Amino acid sequence: MTQETSHALSGDLATLSPAMRQYRTAKDAHPDTLLFFRMGDFYELFFEDAVVAARELQLTLTARDKAKSVPMCGVPYHAAETYLQRLLRKGYRVAICEQMEDPKQAKGVVRREVTRVLTPGTALDPALGAEQSNYLASVVVAGSNTSMACGIALLDLSTGEFRATEFSGPSAWAQTADELGRVRPVELLYGAGLLGGVNLTGEAVEEGFAGLDAIRTKTPLEEWVFTADHALPLLRSHFRVASLDGLGLAGHEAAGIAAGALLHYMRATKQGGLEHVDGLRFYERSSCLELDGVSVRNLELVEPLFSGETQQTTLFYTMDACCTPMGKRLLRATLLRPSSDLAEIDARLEAVAQASGDLRRREALRQAMTGVLDLERLLGRLALDSAGPREVTSLAATLQCLPGLLAATREFDASKWRRLADGFDSLEDLYELIATTIAEDPPVSLADGGVIRPGINAELDELRELSRSGRQALAAIEERERQRTGITSLKVRFNNVFGYYIEVTKANAKAVPGDYERKQTLVNAERFTTPELKDYETKILTAQERSGEIERKIFNELRRQLLDAAGRMRETARRVAEIDLLGCFAHLSALRGWTRPVVEAGGQLEFIGARHPVVERRLEESGTGRFVPNSVHLDADAGPSVLLITGPNMGGKSTYLRQAALLVIMAQCGCFVPAERMRLGLVDRIYTRIGASDNVARGRSTFMVEMTETAAILNSATNRSLVLLDEMGRGTATYDGLSLAWATVEHLHNRIGARTLFATHYHELTLLAERLERLKNLRVTVKETTGGIVFLHAVEAGPASKSYGIEVARLAGLPAGVIARAREVLKLHERAESQQVREAAADHVPAMQMTMFTPLSQRIVDRIAEVDVDGLTPREALNLLAELQRELKG
Structure with missing residues (x-):
């Protein structure tokens, strides 16, 4: 803020006009927001707020009082929504100061009040995709070291979804940061300076939050907000309970405090009665197949790996055949949290099997969802008093579809279908209430009149x-x-x-x-x-x-009656989402020829003739070929637990690794898989170390990032985990990288026993198959021709004979002179390495490739190797040594 505008704003109230005194009072109450101050048909901004808004919204900056140079800009109130969303997407917080009385009837200055504070986590963004959630998160830390407990609460105000979790022990903060990185809320609340009353150093706070770069808005609150005395009573009051044990918070005080802080923020920003936030669910990460943020990103489950790519690279895009917005969000959530409950997985697979085998009933079910709109978000708009007459008629249109959907669901008799149909509330009374109250084609705004049907009043x-x-x-x-x-x-x-x-x-x-x-x-x-x-x-x-007046009264009474049934509507929306998800799985399974996996409690991972679901679909859509199926056999209990995969770049090693993970995720979601046959022992967590990236802002090189991710795997994987490691150790010197890769494979094999797919260019690692009984070599195949190599993309048993790196470089377009010289250098090193490999194998250590900078020529090495030492006289030995020395000096 400039010195002049600061002085004008902080000056004596008596020197300000009545309207500007109102502005000053409102701004003092909300100093960290941009204040939209309603004046007639415009929202006006003043002082520094005007400067910021003019810059971000490309508005013309004017002055209210040229003598005092008070900056000012404004937007028409009827078009304000567009401008507000642009500011919110940039991470700003906005306070709306409304006129609380009719200017024509006001005596003196019009009374104004801040009616709502909009933030990225509390605003209903109309551009939000149907499949996306808009999470507001809060985090609290209590205790330290071994007694540390971290609580997280998540709220999607647009749907009313409210859940919390908690981590404890020395790794609690790391797990918390990882969970927030996986969920990626749009706004995070935390205690300013102190996280939950524990004094962490500024460095620790900075490091903790530095890993959450994807969260665009971080909002500090006063410390007392994150205390049990304040937060827990708020929870009990909102849910009207005497104890929080029934919400699953027994023994989880940190999670309860985080949830209470969220409710405090809702009240402080005037978000209304929150009738649609009618439940809180405590969840454990261990209750599902755990996927950390790194794995979610590497596997491209819901977002492309690179920002410039389209959604077509994601598993969500490939599997999204849902008919309703609720189903789309459930599909996204299920991919991020696949089940680890064997009974639930089997029930889903049985339901999918029944529906996929019956085209008539399956399509009738999906057709019944054609007119179902976003029941959860319509309810959210109603609760936040932002729903007009047409939103209410849209709600009625959705409710009208529910009896037909219930009838179509009852056509199936698998246990999962029966459970969804039993107790399904089709909400017919609410449909009748709306249909008999609201006109058939109401206006957009209640103020336009003609909203209520004749005969009501x-x-x-x-x-x-x-x-x-x-x-x-x-x-x-x-x-x-x-x-x-x-x-x-x-x-x-x-x-x-x-x-x-x-x-x-x-x-x-x-x-x-x-x-x-x-x-x-x-x-x-x-x-x-x-x-x-x-x-x-x-x-x-x-x-x-x-x-x-009468229409507003009747409409508000209708709104109140609908909100009284918010719990019923949310439960019905949940069931509709599950029905849609199962219908989606069945549709895809029948359409694409997917088969039912066998999921059990053992340590197996076997698939025969499997295809990568995303790559296969992209090949089909582009018409550029067909995917080459491959197979895997791993067994943490009896068979090979580590598959060491060698072969050239572009041969398909990374695709093979990702394919294994994606099929496991699909199977544990309860979906059929693209394979001739699949047998899976439940996986507790998937770990990936794929690709190279750095984080320069945090002072971490590519190799440091790689080692950090590898350390997380080795420190927390179990024998029921699936580990995918691709090109480990390539970010450092050959000796270091090969040694680390060698030791990592041994640790995974001997200590952890996790099912592991390890892709590498270090051919020396293939020697481990002679020492580790549960390690098996695989290679991706190529065909050598006179014109170069052809990638066959098939995986077969045995180590690769060579890496074909130079051939791949030739395909990439390196100059012919560089390729020719590289082949010459390669021959020299291969001859030098052959003896070293033989000697290293005898000592059970990895053979090291000679570096390009060795001073020894291959000819000198060969001469020494050919000498009959026992037959040399002392004079001949001295002459040979002198000759070699002269050659080295030359």
Whole structure:
């Protein structure tokens, strides 16, 4: 803020105009927001707020008081939503200061109040995709070291979804940061300076939050907000319970405090009664197949790996055949949290099997969801008082579809279908309530009138009739006055400024009767009124105003009745989402020839003739070929637990790794998979270390990031995990990288026993198959021709004979001279390495590739190797040594 504007804003209130005193009071109460101050038909911004808004919204910056140079800009109130969303997406917080009374009836300055504070986590963004959630998160830390507990709460205000979790122990903060990185809320609340009353150093706080770069808005709150004495009573009050144990928070105080802090923020930002936030669910990460943020990103489950790519690279895009917005969000959530409950997985697979095998009933089910709109978000808009008449009729249209959907669901008799149908509330009474109250085609705004059906309120019907008859009476007055005055062009008209009037052209001014009262003079006409016209004006305007009051009252009562049933609607929305998800899985399984996996409690991972679901679909859509199926066999209990995969770049190693993970995720979601056959022992967590990236802002190189991710795997994987490691150790010197990769494979094999797919260019690692009984070598195949190599994309047993890196470089377009020289250097090193490999194998250590900078030529090495040491005389040995020395110096 400039010195001048700061002085103007902080000056004596007595020197400010009444309106600016109101602005000053509102701004003092909300200093960290951009204040949209309603003045007539505009929202105005002043001082530094105006400078920021003009810059971000590309508005013209003007001045309210040129003498004091008070910056000012504004937006029309009827178009404010667009501007507000642009600011919110940039991470700003906005306070809306509304006029609380009619300016025409106000005595003195119009009373104004801040009615709501909009933030990225509390605003209903109309551009939000149907499949996306808009999470507001809060985090709290209690204790330290081994007694540390971290609580997280998540709220999607648009749907009412409210859940919380908690982590404890020395790794609690790391797990918390990882969970927030996976969920990626749009706004995060935390205690300023102190997280939950524990004094962490600024460095620790910075490091903790630095890993959450995807969260665009981080909002600090006062420390007392994150105390049990304040937060927990808020929870009990909101849910009207005496104990939080029934919400699953017994023994989870940190999670409860985080949830209570969220409710405090909702109240502080004036988000309404929150009737649709009618439940809190405590969840454990261990209750599902755990996927950390790194794995979610590497596997491209819901977002492409690179920002410039389309959604077509994601598993969500490939599997999204849902018919409803609720189903789409459930699909996204299920991919991020696949089940680890064997009974639930089997129930879903049985339901999918029944529906996928019956085209008629499956399509009838999906057709029944055609008219189902976003029930959760319509309810959210209703609860936040942002739903107009047309949103309510959209809600009715959705409710009208529910009996048909219930009937279609009952056509199936698998246990999962029966559970969804039993107790399914089709909400027919709510549909009747809306249909009999709201007009068939209501206006957009309640203020436009005509929202309530005739016959609902006798007084409203009378007032409407009076308005209609009044208009007829005005037409009769116009005709009578034309005849009385002889002025055929005389007109009776209305506008908001002058009300009802008689308009006569200047040419007919002499024929105006003496009982006409002049109201306004125009260039070519005169406007008049009469006592009779005044009476009709009073009756009609009074009737319209009273009609508006009655319609608002009836509409608000309807809203209250619907919100009283918010719990019923949310439960029905949950069931619709599950029905849609199962229908989606069945549709895809039948359409794409997917098969039912066998999921059990063992340590197996076997698929035969499997395809990568995303790559296969992209190949089909582009028409560029067909996917080559591959197979995997892993067994953490009896068979090979580590598959070491070698072969050239572009051969398909990374695709093979990702394919294994995606099929596991699909199977544990309860979906069929693209394979001839699949057998899976439940996986507790998937770990991935794929690709190279750095984080320069945090001082972490590519290799440091790689080692950090690898450390997380080795420190927390179990024998029921699935580990995918691709090209580990390539970010450092050959000796270091190969040694680390060698030791990592041994640790995974000997200590952890996790099912592991390890892709590498270090051919020396293939020697481990002779030492580790549960390690098996695989290779991606290529075909060598006179013109180069052809990638076959098939995986078979055995180590690769060579890496073909130079051939891949040739395909990439490196100059021919570089390729030729590289082949020469490669031959020298291969000959030098052969002896070293033999010696290293005898000592059970990895053989090290010779570096390009060795001073020994291959010819000297070969001469030494060929010498018969026992047959040399001392003189001959000295002569040979002198000769080699001269050659080295040369």
